Amino acid sequence: xxxxxxxxxxxxxxxxxxxxxxxxxxxxxxxxxxxxxxxxxxxxxxxxxxxxxxxxxxx
Numbered sequence: 001x002x003x004x005x006x007x008x009x010x011x012x013x014x015x016x017x018x019x020x021x022x023x024x025x026x027x028x029x030x031x032x033x034x035x036x037x038x039x040x041x042x043x044x045x046x047x048x049x050x051x052x053x054x055x056x057x058x059x
Contacts, residue, residue, distance in 0.1 A: 003051050010051055016044040 002008045013031055015022040016039055023045070031047035038044065 008051055011049040013047045014039075014044055015047075016042045018042065 011031065013026055014037065015026065017023070026047045029049070031049045033045050034048050035046040036043065037046055
């Protein structure tokens with residue numbers, strides 16, 4: 001729906017490395033780590049899930 005109706009091409013998320021629960025949810029839902037970042041003094045990571053035109057996430 002989001003791909004067809006709104007033209008979304010990707011979902012993006014960020015979390016800190018000390019948040020194991022968040023990182024587990026992002027990995028379980030198919031988001032891939034793409035870049036290490038800093039949130040102030042806290043190390044973190046950016047994630048992305050590329051979406052296809054049939055509204056199914058690429059896996």
